[in-house]
Amino acid sequence: MPGPRYRAADEALLIVEPLDIFTAVFHRPSGITHLLNEPAPQILEALADEPLDAAALLDRLAGQYELDAVEGIEMLQARLDELEAAGLVDRL
Numbered sequence: 001m002p003g004p005r006y007r008a009a010d011e012a013l014l015i016v017e018p019l020d021i022f023t024a025v026f027h028r029p030s031g032i033t034h035l036l037n038e039p040a041p042q043i044l045e046a047l048a049d050e051p052l053d054a055a056a057l058l059d060r061l062a063g064q065y066e067l068d069a070v071e072g073i074e075m076l077q078a079r080l081d082e083l084e085a086a087g088l089v090d091r092l
Contacts, residue, residue, distance in 0.1 A: 003054055005092045006080055008047040027087055034086055040079055051092050
């Protein structure tokens with residue numbers, strides 16, 4: 001059975017500004033600016049197109065990063081949990 005799917009917060013709720021090694025994301029509903037580093041901005045970008053579960057997201061990001069299936073899914077789940085807590089990702 002697949003796990004939960006995730007989607008990025010609606011584009012209208014976010015202002016995204018790439019900086020040097022960070023990406024600043026202003027979350028309009030909370031009024032908080034988050035400074036994200038890789039792979040968090042790439043996760044948001046991948047989830048903007050369609051909701052994905054962690055395994056499908058890992059497959060999508062594997063082209064950009066060398067991710068081992070076990071360590072990659074653990075890292076990805078930790079980032080998804082952080083993004084969800086910040087209100088930048090919704091769990092479906």
